[in-house]
Structure formats: C-alpha cells, structure tokens
Amino acid sequence: MTDLVLTKKDFTSDQEVKWCPGCGDYSILSTVQGYLPELGVPRENVVFISGIGCSSRFPYYLETFGIHSVHGRAPTLATGLAISRPDLTVFVITGDGDSLSIGGNHLIHALRRNVNLKILLFNNRIYGLTKGQYSPTSEQGKITKSTPAGSLDTPFNPISLALGAEATFVARSIDSDRKHLTEMLRAASAHKGSALIEIYQNCPIFNDDAFQIVKDGETKSAAILQLVHGQPIKSATHGVIYKEGGLQVVPLDSVSESDLVIHNANTPDPTYAFALSRLSSSILEHVPVGVFRDVERAEYGGLVNDQVADAIKTQGAGDLSKLLAGTDTWVVK
Amino acid sequence: MTKTVIPLHQVTIRFAGDSGDGMQLTGDRFTMDTASLGNDISTLPNFPAEIRAPQGTLPGVSSFQLHFADHHIQTPGDAPDVLVAMNPAALKANIKELQRGAMIIVDSDEFTTRNLSKVGYETNPLEDGSLDSFKLHPVALTSITVAALAELNVARKDAERSKNMFALGLLTWMYHRPTEATEKFLAAKFGKKPEVLAANMAAFKAGWNYGETTEDFAVSYEIAPAKMPPGTYRNMSGNVAMAYGLIAGSKRSNLKLFLGSYPITPASDILHELSKHKKFGVITFQAEDEIAAVGSALGASYGGALGVTTTSGPGLALKTEMIGLAVMLELPLIIIDVQRGGPSTGLPTKTEQADLLQAMFGRNGESPAVVIAPSTATDCFAIALDAVRIATTYRVPVFILSDGYIANGTEPWKIPNVDDLPDLRVEFAKTQENFMPYERDPITLARPWAIPGTKGMEHRIGGVEKADKTGEISYDPTNHDLMVRLRAAKVAGITVPDLEVDDPSNDAKVLVLGWGSTFGPIAAAIEALRENGQKVAQAHLRYINPFPKNLGEVLAKYDRVLVPEMNMGQLAMLLKSEFLKDITGYNKVRGLPFSTSELMEAIMVVLND
Structure with missing residues (x-):
C-alpha cells in the first residue's frame, strides 16, 4: 500500500520506558510499535493522544506526534484534531479510569459521532497511578485502599457501554497476545470511523493476575470464546447458541456443531453484539475475544468537511468584504 | 387637521x-x-x-x-x-x-x-x-x-x-x-x-x-441625522462583531477557524453566527460539554487551526483544567467569555463583569494567560482580530471578556476596508535537524508551532512539566522554577498599545479608568460633566494582562483614580496590587449596565472629595 519502509525501531522514541516491571503496558507498547510500520502511514502523520493514568504515558514512547493531555479528555483533543486534519491517523490511549470514570462523557460522544479515532482502552480494573483504588471496571466487592470493606459499585462492561453508545467498531483483546492484538489493530485501522479496542491489561502491582484465567495456558482455551467472522463462536469446551431470544453459552458436548452461532461482526442490529458482550461477567468464566461489531456508518469528520466543501461549492468561497458589508447599510457622506 | x-x-x-x-x-x-x-x-x-x-x-x-x-x-x-x-x-x-x-x-x-x-x-x-x-x-x-x-x-x-x-x-x-x-x-x-x-x-x-x-x-x-465620520455603516451587535472578527482573523492569518462550543447564554449567538459561514472554511463543533468544547479547540490548534471556544462564566469554570493544559502546551487558543451575572447560574440573561479574576487566576499553579476586553459592541471585531494576533504570535491562551450588555446591544459600525485589516500570517515550524519543541524565539519567547504532518518533527508534549528547550518530561526543581518564570515572562512581554488618556484640559486631578463594556456609560457621563465645566480625565483598558506599559505612569499622574466596574472591585484589586496605588471603586452588580446619571454622581463625589 506504500513504498515506505519503516520498522519497529522507527516508531520507538528515545525515551526511557518507566512502567513497573511486568506491567502489561510493555507488551501492548511492543505490539503497537511492531504494528505501526504495517499501517503504512508516515510517522509525521500519526498522532497518539492520551489522558492521564499509567497507560497515558504511552505516547512518550512512540516516535510519532503525541499529546499527554488532561484526565479523561483525550477524545476531545483528538476529535478537534481529527475533524480539522482528516489527513492524520489519530489514536487515543486511555485506561478504565480515564475513559469510563472521569472521561465517560467524551468516550460515548466520540463513539456515537463516529469520529475517525482508534481508541485503545487499557483495562486493568484498577487505579494504578494513584496507587490502587477500585475502578469502574473493578468487580463488585473489590477490596482496595479506598474500599476496605469491599466496593459497592456495579462495574461497567466497556463493550456493552460502547455498543450502547452506537459504536461502529468494538473489539476486545489481551495484552500478552501479540498476534491477536495485532489482528485487532489491523481490523480497527481498516474501519472508517471510531474503533474501540478494550485490552485486558495486567497491573502486577495493584491487581496482579486479574485476567489470569484468559492468559494461563491451562485455563484460557476454555475461557476464551473466539470471535472470528464467519466461524462458530466457541471455546475449547463451550459454544454459543441462540436461545430464548438471546445468546447462551452451553457445553459443546450438549449441542451439535451446526447449532452454534456463526459470528457475523457486520450484523446491522447492535443487539447481537450486545448479547455477545453480556456473555462475560466479572469472574471471566466465558470471555468473548475478537471483533464484536464492525459496521459501516459515515465518519463524522468527513461529514463535517463535506458540509464545508458543499457550502463553498454552492455559494462560492467566502468573500470577507461582502460578509462585512452585509445587506442593510447606510452611507454617511 | x-x-x-x-x-x-x-x-x-x-x-x-x-x-x-x-x-x-x-x-x-x-x-x-x-x-x-x-x-x-x-x-x-x-x-x-x-x-x-x-x-x-x-x-x-x-x-x-x-x-x-x-x-x-x-x-x-x-x-x-x-x-x-x-x-x-x-x-x-x-x-x-x-x-x-x-x-x-x-x-x-x-x-x-x-x-x-x-x-x-x-x-x-x-x-x-x-x-x-x-x-x-x-x-x-x-x-x-x-x-x-x-x-x-x-x-x-x-x-x-x-x-x-x-x-x-x-x-x-x-x-x-x-x-x-x-x-x-x-x-x-x-x-x-x-x-x-x-x-x-x-x-x-x-x-x-x-x-x-x-x-x-x-x-x-x-x-436630524448625526454627524458621523463618512463611510458605509451597518448596525452591529457585539456577538456578531465577534464572529466577524474571528472570520476576519482566520482569513488574515490564513488559518482554518475551528470553533468548539457548548450552548450557553449569552454566548450562543457567536456559535449560531459562525455556523452560518461554512463557505469561509469555518468549522463549528457543538461539543458534548464545555470541556470537550475547549479540548476540541485546543486539539485543532495543535493541528494548525485557529482554535476558539466561546462560553459564559459557568462554562468557563468547567474549561479551567484544559486552559491550564494550553498554558503548558504553549499553543494558540482563544477563549471568549461573554460574561453574565454570577456566581453559579446567577443571572443568565443579565450582564456583569465579575469573571475577570476567574480569567486571570482561575487555574491551578502559576498559569498566566492573556486577558483582553472589548469596550463596545463594535470593538468586539477589533478585539477578536487582536486576539488572533496575540494567540498565534505568542502561542498562549487569550481570554476575551465580553459581556451580555455589548454582546446583545447594537450600535452603528463603520464597515472597515478589508485591505486595512492587519496582516496576521503565521509560520509553522519547518523540518529541521535536532528539533527542540521548547526552544524559544528570543524576542517573543514563543515556542515553535510544529504541526503534525511536518516530516522529521515528531515530538511529544503534555501537561507534565517540560524541560527547557527539549520539552522532555522534567521534575527538576530548577527547571520547574525556570519554566514558570519563562511562561510568565512570555505573557508579560506581549506587545500591547499604550493606554491613551482623554484629558482635554490636561490638568484634571481625577482619572476615571474603566475596562470592558463600561466604556459607553463612562464616556457619556464624562462628556456631560465636561459640558458642566468639570475637569476629569478618562482612560479605558482593553488590555488587562499584560497591562499597557505606560499604565503605572498614567496612574501616578492623577490624585484620584475612580474605577467603575460591574463587580465588587476586581480590576481595582489588580491595580492596587500591581501599582500600590489607591483606587476608588464604584461597584454595582444589578445585572444592568451603568446609567450615565449614576456615574455622573459617582464621579462628582470624587471630584468634590
């Protein structure tokens, strides 16, 4: 798609990476740096915008343009930039506290507008940078510094939230699965409009092994329901069938292969993807991983710029003298 | 009959x-x-x-x-x-x-x-x-x-x-x-x-x-018709003049105008007006909230557009943190606050000047920003143009403090000749070796405006303190002290015109100093008093941060300085702390502009004192 020959090294900045040893952010960074050459976009046309939190240090480590902005507000800067500079490829880097708590409003509005942003939501189910308070994705009853008797909040399911916000592309991946995350980045980049990838990310300090069940070699094949377009939805032991107007996870040995739901991420009706998103719970017994939804809808920046272009086409480019002169004038001699 | x-x-x-x-x-x-x-x-x-x-x-x-x-x-x-x-x-x-x-x-x-x-x-x-x-x-x-x-x-x-x-x-x-x-x-x-x-x-x-x-x-x-300078005139409100000033600024700077705004009285008419002028390449974005409004404007500025946000007092309170980021990123940003009665929801449709200290200081840390104010409805055009000059030359957030009175009020406007408007062209940083995003222009102290898409200029900026010149994250105590002083010096060094004093007798003892929309009522009161033989000087501040360089000298010349404000003495507070000059305030917050007669009385009290 381009004659650019860039390598992972070209996208690696000279800054020392300062996350805690063992943090899931390292593997995500490495995967993104490894993926960017494939994107085929010159470095100067790539912008990473983050909010505040551990994950939001991400832009410093990429040899692209980048802003480390205000807590929760990355989508606002990214929206202004993406609308006014449609030539750029804009990524938003955010965490569960950044995008689902303080910045919840901006996330849902970016998604409903379908602004051309690729949003990577690092979900570690904890506040890391502030040293270990529960987050909006923490499981209910979580014991943390701010909830010694257990958290009372019902957590958000980020995928359900995004779908409820009219998102056109929603996917889930896992920090340590380089191959799968690369596939998700590829699919998100191919999508025109907002794309949200929730990435399960391990915080070894304050919430270690929160996602162990989907990472451990012994348990993951049973826990992960692979979402592959055109393929039946199943894990090693379970499959998904239509039942009672919705979807249900059943043991594979209780149904025949032909009863399994064939995944179609392009299903126009969002209730399908929403039903998929509800198959997982906080305990991660069954976790769909992959692209939940990928549908076409006009991209917001394109619409905005079309209106401007249309005005210029139909009315001619603005003439400042005419504007200032107006129509209702009088002359003093 | x-x-x-x-x-x-x-x-x-x-x-x-x-x-x-x-x-x-x-x-x-x-x-x-x-x-x-x-x-x-x-x-x-x-x-x-x-x-x-x-x-x-x-x-x-x-x-x-x-x-x-x-x-x-x-x-x-x-x-x-x-x-x-x-x-x-x-x-x-x-x-x-x-x-x-x-x-x-x-x-x-x-x-x-x-x-x-x-x-x-x-x-x-x-x-x-x-x-x-x-x-x-x-x-x-x-x-x-x-x-x-x-x-x-x-x-x-x-x-x-x-x-x-x-x-x-x-x-x-x-x-x-x-x-x-x-x-x-x-x-x-x-x-x-x-x-x-x-x-x-x-x-x-x-x-x-x-x-x-x-x-x-x-x-x-x-x-009978009034004697006015020859020219073609139209009736003009402050909000429309502001919108036109921004479009003119965009044309003269050759920058795409991007307005991020959330509806709020009495500022919404600027959004309405600008949204009509897409053929000028104007993008208006009605954001989900005040924070997103200013955030999108800052994002657009980062990309090389002329980023503007419009609001009123309560909305400005919400934008605070993002304006702090703009101070840190040192990017152009224009924030228009059409002030109304406060605090809180206050008097949404009535006028007041009580956001001055919010604009000056309403952010965490040492966070200097430019504050300017139009004196009449039609002055909104000129002030918007000058905001474009300052924001793009010095790469700072610029507050324009309008208010409900001049935003909605109208007066005749002598239509300017476009060729007479200032040349506001700007230059983005060009590809260079060893680019340093916080290396400053020696005169303006502005850092380069290096927009995405410029080959070889990839760099990262953010709200964390920057190392001088390189812009890398720095927690070094000496560096932080230096950067705080540099940001302050940059704003303090902005070129603004000297304050002009109207003192026809040249021996008045009392100066009436106003800012913002009080210009008309003060001028009317002074005109009437002079007709009655009183000696009184008038000056009006359009630039509040930084103050005109000659302000201290002007204040020192007069025995008494009266500052009428539709607040409880906010400009007076700034003047007193900056110049250690005794200031007499005339303060009313009734949601209405001053009347000529009340100002005449207030000035007479000082004259007779």
Missing part, C-alpha cells in the same frame, strides 16, 4: 411586552429604520431567562431599549422618554424607571381585571390617576389591529399576534421613520406564509395610519 412636528436632539424609547409579544423584533426593526436615517443609535435588549414565562406576569416581561440622536451617543440611554407597554406587567416592570413627563403608550385592551390582578394592580392605573404625571396614551391596540385585519380572513390569534407591528407602525409615524425597509423585511420573513404576511403588513400600516389620523396623537417628532 394639521399636526405639529417638533424637532428633537435625542430620544430613548423602550418597547416592553410579554416574551411572546415580539418586542425584540419590533425594537430591531425600529433600530434599522432609524439607523438608515443617519441617526447615531445604541440599543439594549433585556429579556428574561425563561423562554416563555406565564403570560402577563412580571417574570415574563421582555424589553428592548433604543437611544437615537442627531449627535454621537455612547449608551442606550438611562430613563426612556417613551415607554410602549403591551400589557399591565410591562407597565409595572418599567414604570419605576420613567421620569415625570415621559410618554406612555399602552395597549388598553390588555388592562383587564384579570391581567391587572396578575401583577398586583388593585385599581386600573389607566384610570386611577397614578399616571397623571406622564403623557399617557391608552390605545386599544389589540382590538384596532383585529378590526384592521377583519377583511383579511386571518385567525383571531394571528391577528392579535400582529399587534406589535401596529405599535411599530405608530412609532414609525411618530418619529418620521421610513416604512419601506420594514415592508421589505416583512415580505422576506413571511413570504412563505401569505396570510401572516398580510396580517403583519396590514397591522403595520394601520398603526401608521392611526398616528396620522387620530387626534390622540397631535404631535410627531423629527431627529
């Missing part, structure tokens, strides 16, 4: 009625017809926050005041010479401000027992003698209008709704205004609804004829 025509030098008229009575439209039309005759004009709309408060009640009264004259005027006038009151509520809400001898025209049809009791009139003021000291003209506006439209086959409701045009017609006759422009305006407005057009047109003519033929109005008035 022959009617008398009396020449006048100036008149102040107030149209008052229910929010739904069309008083703003009536006032607008009268203004346009008056402007076209060459009178100087100044207007003041005053409307409730409620869109349609219950009919006939005091909270629902909306008014439009217009001052016009055969000479240069500075304000929409203190007490109206003429009050047009469409119902008892409008009479009651405005009567206190009338002086003896003023003319009152009322719609007598509306003075029913029920309507009177709604506003607490125990007896009918049209009959109980309480209005004897005024020239009262009860006119059965509603029934005459309905009768005039009898042959037109319009619904009674539509006929009644045309009564504002009857009132306009009557006043148009009384002050010898031309009728053609209003007829043309109505044809354009209601062209698609022929029956509504016919009703309005007939009501307008009926009002004119009523003045011409009935004996109730024996006198009409003429006001």
Whole structure:
C-alpha cells in the first residue's frame, strides 16, 4: 500500500520506558510499535493522544506526534484534531479510569459521532497511578485502599457501554497476545470511523493476575470464546447458541456443531453484539475475544468537511468584504 | 387637521411586552429604520431567562431599549422618554424607571381585571390617576389591529399576534421613520406564509395610519441625522462583531477557524453566527460539554487551526483544567467569555463583569494567560482580530471578556476596508535537524508551532512539566522554577498599545479608568460633566494582562483614580496590587449596565472629595 519502509525501531522514541516491571503496558507498547510500520502511514502523520493514568504515558514512547493531555479528555483533543486534519491517523490511549470514570462523557460522544479515532482502552480494573483504588471496571466487592470493606459499585462492561453508545467498531483483546492484538489493530485501522479496542491489561502491582484465567495456558482455551467472522463462536469446551431470544453459552458436548452461532461482526442490529458482550461477567468464566461489531456508518469528520466543501461549492468561497458589508447599510457622506 | 412636528436632539424609547409579544423584533426593526436615517443609535435588549414565562406576569416581561440622536451617543440611554407597554406587567416592570413627563403608550385592551390582578394592580392605573404625571396614551391596540385585519380572513390569534407591528407602525409615524425597509423585511420573513404576511403588513400600516389620523396623537417628532465620520455603516451587535472578527482573523492569518462550543447564554449567538459561514472554511463543533468544547479547540490548534471556544462564566469554570493544559502546551487558543451575572447560574440573561479574576487566576499553579476586553459592541471585531494576533504570535491562551450588555446591544459600525485589516500570517515550524519543541524565539519567547504532518518533527508534549528547550518530561526543581518564570515572562512581554488618556484640559486631578463594556456609560457621563465645566480625565483598558506599559505612569499622574466596574472591585484589586496605588471603586452588580446619571454622581463625589 506504500513504498515506505519503516520498522519497529522507527516508531520507538528515545525515551526511557518507566512502567513497573511486568506491567502489561510493555507488551501492548511492543505490539503497537511492531504494528505501526504495517499501517503504512508516515510517522509525521500519526498522532497518539492520551489522558492521564499509567497507560497515558504511552505516547512518550512512540516516535510519532503525541499529546499527554488532561484526565479523561483525550477524545476531545483528538476529535478537534481529527475533524480539522482528516489527513492524520489519530489514536487515543486511555485506561478504565480515564475513559469510563472521569472521561465517560467524551468516550460515548466520540463513539456515537463516529469520529475517525482508534481508541485503545487499557483495562486493568484498577487505579494504578494513584496507587490502587477500585475502578469502574473493578468487580463488585473489590477490596482496595479506598474500599476496605469491599466496593459497592456495579462495574461497567466497556463493550456493552460502547455498543450502547452506537459504536461502529468494538473489539476486545489481551495484552500478552501479540498476534491477536495485532489482528485487532489491523481490523480497527481498516474501519472508517471510531474503533474501540478494550485490552485486558495486567497491573502486577495493584491487581496482579486479574485476567489470569484468559492468559494461563491451562485455563484460557476454555475461557476464551473466539470471535472470528464467519466461524462458530466457541471455546475449547463451550459454544454459543441462540436461545430464548438471546445468546447462551452451553457445553459443546450438549449441542451439535451446526447449532452454534456463526459470528457475523457486520450484523446491522447492535443487539447481537450486545448479547455477545453480556456473555462475560466479572469472574471471566466465558470471555468473548475478537471483533464484536464492525459496521459501516459515515465518519463524522468527513461529514463535517463535506458540509464545508458543499457550502463553498454552492455559494462560492467566502468573500470577507461582502460578509462585512452585509445587506442593510447606510452611507454617511 | 394639521399636526405639529417638533424637532428633537435625542430620544430613548423602550418597547416592553410579554416574551411572546415580539418586542425584540419590533425594537430591531425600529433600530434599522432609524439607523438608515443617519441617526447615531445604541440599543439594549433585556429579556428574561425563561423562554416563555406565564403570560402577563412580571417574570415574563421582555424589553428592548433604543437611544437615537442627531449627535454621537455612547449608551442606550438611562430613563426612556417613551415607554410602549403591551400589557399591565410591562407597565409595572418599567414604570419605576420613567421620569415625570415621559410618554406612555399602552395597549388598553390588555388592562383587564384579570391581567391587572396578575401583577398586583388593585385599581386600573389607566384610570386611577397614578399616571397623571406622564403623557399617557391608552390605545386599544389589540382590538384596532383585529378590526384592521377583519377583511383579511386571518385567525383571531394571528391577528392579535400582529399587534406589535401596529405599535411599530405608530412609532414609525411618530418619529418620521421610513416604512419601506420594514415592508421589505416583512415580505422576506413571511413570504412563505401569505396570510401572516398580510396580517403583519396590514397591522403595520394601520398603526401608521392611526398616528396620522387620530387626534390622540397631535404631535410627531423629527431627529436630524448625526454627524458621523463618512463611510458605509451597518448596525452591529457585539456577538456578531465577534464572529466577524474571528472570520476576519482566520482569513488574515490564513488559518482554518475551528470553533468548539457548548450552548450557553449569552454566548450562543457567536456559535449560531459562525455556523452560518461554512463557505469561509469555518468549522463549528457543538461539543458534548464545555470541556470537550475547549479540548476540541485546543486539539485543532495543535493541528494548525485557529482554535476558539466561546462560553459564559459557568462554562468557563468547567474549561479551567484544559486552559491550564494550553498554558503548558504553549499553543494558540482563544477563549471568549461573554460574561453574565454570577456566581453559579446567577443571572443568565443579565450582564456583569465579575469573571475577570476567574480569567486571570482561575487555574491551578502559576498559569498566566492573556486577558483582553472589548469596550463596545463594535470593538468586539477589533478585539477578536487582536486576539488572533496575540494567540498565534505568542502561542498562549487569550481570554476575551465580553459581556451580555455589548454582546446583545447594537450600535452603528463603520464597515472597515478589508485591505486595512492587519496582516496576521503565521509560520509553522519547518523540518529541521535536532528539533527542540521548547526552544524559544528570543524576542517573543514563543515556542515553535510544529504541526503534525511536518516530516522529521515528531515530538511529544503534555501537561507534565517540560524541560527547557527539549520539552522532555522534567521534575527538576530548577527547571520547574525556570519554566514558570519563562511562561510568565512570555505573557508579560506581549506587545500591547499604550493606554491613551482623554484629558482635554490636561490638568484634571481625577482619572476615571474603566475596562470592558463600561466604556459607553463612562464616556457619556464624562462628556456631560465636561459640558458642566468639570475637569476629569478618562482612560479605558482593553488590555488587562499584560497591562499597557505606560499604565503605572498614567496612574501616578492623577490624585484620584475612580474605577467603575460591574463587580465588587476586581480590576481595582489588580491595580492596587500591581501599582500600590489607591483606587476608588464604584461597584454595582444589578445585572444592568451603568446609567450615565449614576456615574455622573459617582464621579462628582470624587471630584468634590
């Protein structure tokens, strides 16, 4: 798609990476740096915008343009930039506290507008940078510094939230699965409009092994329901069938292969993807991983710029003298 | 019968009625017809926050005041010479401000027992003698209008709704205004609804004829054109002038204008106006909230656009943290605060100047930003252009503090020649080796504006403290101290014009120093005092941060400095701390602009002290 020959090294900045040893952010960074050459976009046309939190240090480590902005507000800067500079490829880097708590409003509005942003939501189910308070994705009853008797909040399911916000592309991946995350980045980049990838990310300090069940070699094949377009939805032991107007996870040995739901991420009706998103719970017994939804809808920046272009086409480019002169004038001699 | 025509030098008229009575439209039309005759004009709309408060009640009264004259005027006038009151509520809400001898025209049809009791009139003021000291003209506006439209086959409701045009017609006759422009305006407005057009047109003519033929109005008035500098003029409000100034700034800087805004009174009209001008390449983005509004503007600035956000006090409070980021990123950003009464929701439709300290200091840390303020409605055009100059040259957030008074008020605007507008072209950083994002221009102290898409200039910026020159994250104590001082020095070093003092006698002992929208009332008061032989100097601050370089010198020259402000003394506080000069404040927060007469009194107190 381009004659650019860039390598992972070209996208690696000279800054020392300062996350805690063992943090899931390292593997995500490495995967993104490894993926960017494939994107085929010159470095100067790539912008990473983050909010505040551990994950939001991400832009410093990429040899692209980048802003480390205000807590929760990355989508606002990214929206202004993406609308006014449609030539750029804009990524938003955010965490569960950044995008689902303080910045919840901006996330849902970016998604409903379908602004051309690729949003990577690092979900570690904890506040890391502030040293270990529960987050909006923490499981209910979580014991943390701010909830010694257990958290009372019902957590958000980020995928359900995004779908409820009219998102056109929603996917889930896992920090340590380089191959799968690369596939998700590829699919998100191919999508025109907002794309949200929730990435399960391990915080070894304050919430270690929160996602162990989907990472451990012994348990993951049973826990992960692979979402592959055109393929039946199943894990090693379970499959998904239509039942009672919705979807249900059943043991594979209780149904025949032909009863399994064939995944179609392009299903126009969002209730399908929403039903998929509800198959997982906080305990991660069954976790769909992959692209939940990928549908076409006009991209917001394109619409905005079309209106401007249309005005210029139909009315001619603005003439400042005419504007200032107006129509209702009088002359003093 | 022959009617008398009396020449006048100036008149102040107030149209008052229910929010739904069309008083703003009536006032607008009268203004346009008056402007076209060459009178100087100044207007003041005053409307409730409620869109349609219950009919006939005091909270629902909306008014439009217009001052016009055969000479240069500075304000929409203190007490109206003429009050047009469409119902008892409008009479009651405005009567206190009338002086003896003023003319009152009322719609007598509306003075029913029920309507009177709604506003607490125990007896009918049209009959109980309480209005004897005024020239009262009860006119059965509603029934005459309905009768005039009898042959037109319009619904009674539509006929009644045309009564504002009857009132306009009557006043148009009384002050010898031309009728053609209003007829043309109505044809354009209601062209698609022929029956509504016919009703309005007939009501307008009926009002004119009523003045011409009935004996109730024996006198009409003429006001000669004012002597104004030659040129082509139009009537202009502050909000539209601001929008035009931004478009002009965008054209002259060759930058794409990006407005991120969230609707808020009284700033929304700037958003409305700019959204009409897409053919200038203007992008208007109605964001999900105030934070997203300023965030998107900053994001657009980062990409090389002219990022602007518009708001009012409560919205500005929400934008605070993002403006702090703009201070840190050192990118151009224009923040327009059309101030209203506060704190909190305060008085959404009324004017005030109490956000000055919020703009100056309403952020965490040492966070200097530029603060400038237009002095009149039409000055909003010039101030917006200058905001573009400052923001793009120095790469700083620039606050423009307008307010509800000049945002909605109008005055004649001499249309500028585009070629005379300043050249505001800017240069983005070009590809270079060893690029350092925080290496400063030695004169302006601005850092490079290195926009995405510039090959080899990839760099990261953010809200964490920067190392001098390299822009890398730095927690070094000495560096932080240096960066705080550099950001302050950059703002302090911005070039702004010297303060001009108007002191014709050149030996005045008292200086009246204003800022923002108080210019007109202060100038009017000083003009009147000088006519009475008083010696008093006037100066007006358009630049508050940084102050003009000669401000200290100017203050030192005068024994007494009076600072009238529609707040509790915010500019006075800044002046006192900066110059250790004793300042006398004149402070009122009534949601209304100062009247000329109260300022005359306030100045006299200081002169006689």
